Amino acid sequence: MDTIKKEMTEIIASGFNTTTHYDDDRILELSWDSLIGTSSTYLEDDIVHGLDDDLEIIIKRLLTGQSRDLEIVTITGMGGIGKTTLARKAYNHLAIRYHHFDILVWVTISQEFRCRNVLLEALRCISKKTVSFNAKDYDNKDDSDLAGLVKKELNGRRYLVVVDDIWSKDVWDSTRGIFPDCNNRSRVLLTTGETEVAIYAATSSPHKMNLLDLDNSWKLLRDQVFGLEHDHPPELGEIGKEIAEKCKGLPFTISVISGHLSKMDRTLESWKDVARTLSEVLAIHPDKCLGVLGLSYHHLPIHLKPCFLSMACFPEDFQVDTQRLIQLWIAEGFIRMSARSRKSLEEVAEYYLEDLISRNLIMARKRRFNGEIKAYAMHDLLREFCLIEAKMTKFIYVVRTDQEVLTLPTQKHNGGRFSFQSPFCSAEDFIYRLPFFTRSIYIFCSTCFVHFSFFNLLRILVFPHSCFAFPCDFTNLFHLRYLEVERFDCLPESISKLQNLQTLIQHEQCGSYITIPGTIWLMKNLRHVYLGSPSYLPSPRISELEIGILPNLEELSGLCSFSCTNDVFKSIPNLKRLMVRVSYSKEDVMTKRLIDMSSLTKLEALKCFRNAWKGISIRRFSFPTSLKMLTLTGNFLFPWEEISTLALLPNLEKLKLKESPAMGEVWRLSDDNKFQSLKLLIFSYLHFRHWEASSDSFPNLKRLVLKNCSFLREIPTDFGEICTLESIELHYCGIGAEDCARKIEQEQEDMGNNSLKVYIHSSRGKF
Incomplete structure (x- = not known):
């Protein structure tokens, strides 16, 4: 403050020596604007917490660097996270302001970019005799002349220019030319909510700001409400932390809530009321919300x-x-x-x-x-x-309270989309009040049975907490494209009437099996089928094969092993993701025949789940070479030597073995067993004790995760030589495996390799 006061005095004294007709207030206004760059965006002595690490990084980037070239440093993050505040702290840092740079300039890019305004703002900052600056002096100059003046003033001097709140690549292209590269370590600091813009403009990786943690959130709220020198009443500590936690680490939210709390009684009940109604408190400040976040949306x-x-x-x-x-x-x-x-x-x-x-x-x-x-x-x-914008534009009508349900009939809403999010209302209370032209219905409250056939234009039905009986009249919804329910007992033959259905999701398992009607082969637009229950899919009949099967289906989840036939797989040729549930029964002949998936030439992800204690040879599977991810969960009881044959899959990048899919105490990989493309290997609840392998077995492995492998005594020490390996993670494993992991990490550090990290969570303390 003393330094600022001294500089202000010198500026004002200089102004009186050069002019005698300036109004005192006008002199102060111009001087202060010049000192800080712009008066429209600066918050005097902001109370901020949690920016120390960010500030240190930015200061280091501005002051150091091997190259003498002009560098562009960028700060990015969501609206209200404190990008401008961080830039201001760097701009006013003593080392920046008084020791390193010859000249400092701050310009703010308004939502509607005007190049002339930016140039005039830059010239105001550059002018040493700020009181003599008058925008009217430049009325006769066009933008190119002004740009030339700015560039001339900056040329040859080590400068820092802050370009605050830039929104597009085009704006950066329009301003970039006024910053000369004087080969003297000048810097330009950009703040933007657009990561793509930051990457485009920066000469180094952007600095992305993170949300505040709970401790700094509470400190910020406390100090903004009570001041830095005033402690809070003890009874407000816990509820204050609860309010701070609900702000989710966003400084702007904390500031809005702090301003609201500052005007309220400092009583426990008042603060509890704010904690209960935090969303409503934010909603009563729409001007502030729209001001900060509206820019991101409107761009x-x-x-x-x-x-x-x-x-x-x-x-x-x-x-x-x-x-x-x-x-x-x-x-x-x-x-x-x-x-x-x-x-x-x-x-x-x-x-x-x-x-x-x-x-x-x-x-x-x-x-x-x-x-x-x-x-x-x-x-x-x-x-x-x-929510505010969706309501204003009538994009969707959202019901969050029972009161909004009661007022639903009087709403003149023509958006055609409705979302019911009140946990206390029942769908039967409101579904019949919706207009017949409703296109999308999202229901996140519980109910048992509702008729939807009235909405014959319906495209979307999301009903994840329902017990669904699939009434026959439901299949008259010809335009339905997306259906998501908690569960249903069966699918009727008439489901084929839903000719436009693209996505069918059933979350929970009900009963033993669901039989999918053969008419599903007539639904050519199906793209995504997720069934929580094991589902039997009959092979298409000849007449159905002749009309083109399911050419658009990309994901099929819940298929039971009975349906893993060549006819079924050939009828879904473009499948990318498949989940199979394997069980042992007299009807399931999986253990006696080859499961040929080679016709699924586009399959990338396969998950197999098994519950029964009956061994199956992995040689019974013919996996497609396109496979990138394979997950085996449950008691398949493959011998370890059969697991090794998975190395023959040339594109396999992720392998997950969970809940005892393999049997035996030793996994020994020969020199021929090379998982050439594998990047992720996850073991969970495996009971082997010894693992014999070399770095050549997994030449491209990036991440190794072991969970509840409490019997494993060692990790192959040769793994430290895998140059791509980034992390080894152990969860509830034994002492032997943990010691091996630490030894691998230490050996790599001793050789100067600090890229490999070992993470150990909750040791078993065994072996």
Whole structure:
């Protein structure tokens, strides 16, 4: 503060020496604007927590670097996470402001980009005699002249320019030319909510900001409500932490809630009320929510807006499976392909998902080992904005309370989409009140039986908490594309009337088997079938084979082993994912015949589950060479030498063996057993004791995971020589295996290899 006061005094004194007609307030305003770059975005002495590590990284990037070339440093993250605050702290850091750079410039890119405004803002910062700056002096100059002036002033000087809140590649291309490369370690610092823009502009990898942890969230809320020098009443500690936790680590949410709490009585009951109604508190500040998050949404291309708004269909904290979300988008008609595109609908949808992730509008909740996203979710504040926008645009009507159910008949809603998320209402209470033109119904409350035949234009029915009897009149829903229910007892022959059905999901197992009617072979548009119960699929009859079988089916889950016949597999030639449930019975002749899957030339993922204690030879399986992922779960009791033959699969990248699929105490791999493409190997509840293998057995392995392998005495020490190996993870394993893992890690560290990490969780303390 003393330094700022001194600099302010010098600026003002300089102003009085050069002009006598300036108003005092105007001088102060101009001086302060110049000092901080812009008055529109700066929050004076923000109370911030949890940015120390981020600040250290950014300062290091700005001050160091082997190259003398101009470098572009970028900060990215979702709206409200503190990108501007972090950039401001770096901009005002003593080492940055007074010691390293000759000149500092701060420009903010408004939502509607105006190059002239940016150039004038830069010139104001550059001008040493700020009080003499007057935008009218540049009225007669065009943008190219102004750009030349900025470039001239920066040329030859070591500068730092902060470009705050940039939204597109085009905007960066329009401004990039004014920053000369003076070969003197000048820097440009960008903040953006668009990861793609950050990657495009940066000369190094973007710095992605993370959400605050609970400790820093509580500190931020506490200090903003009570001040840095004032302690909070002890009785508000626990409830305060609960409120902070519900803010999900987003500083903007914490600031909104802190402002609300500051105006309330500091009593336990008042704070408990805020904790109960946090979503409502955020909803009463729509101007703030729209101000921060609206930019991200309104910059979306038109094809991504319905995809984003569709997240309002799901309840709070709901994690949406990737494949499920993609199938819903396809069924809703959100995915469009150009006539020249060679990509499938699923590939286009995956690109849309990646785009929304890069814009920090949805978050990855679960990832596979290779970085692929398994499930998505949305931050609570973004969800509130999504709900507001969906309501304003009549995209979907969401019922979250019983009161909203009661007012449903009076709603003039023409969006055709409805989502019922109140756990206390029954579908029978409202389903008959919906308009006949309803296209999509999402029901996340319990019920037993509802007729839907009235909605003859229905495309989507998501009903995951239902006991479904599949009434015959239901099959009159000719336009239905997506059906998801908890369970049903059987499928009628008339299901073939659902000629447009693309996705059929049944979650829970009911009874022993479900028989799928043979008429399913007439449903040419089926793409995704997930059945929680073991399901018998009869072979297509000759007449059905003649009309083209199921050419679009990509996933079939729940198929019982009785149905693993050549006729069935040849009738689903484009299948990519298959899950088979294997059981032992007199009818199941699987142990006596070859299971030939070679006709499934596009199959990439296969999961086999077995419950019975009856051995099956792995040689009974003829796996397709296209297979990339294989999971064997249950008591197959393959001898270990048969497991070794899986090395013959040339494209196998993931192998998971769970719950005793193999028998024997020793797995010995010969020099000929090379899993050439394997990247992930997971063992769970295996009872072998010795593992004999070399680094050549798994030349491309990246991740080894052992869970509950308590009898395993050692991991092959040669594994340290696998140059691609990144991690070894042990969960509830024995002392011997743990010691081997630590020894491998230590040997690699001694040789200077710090890329291999060993993680040990909850030791068994055995062997």
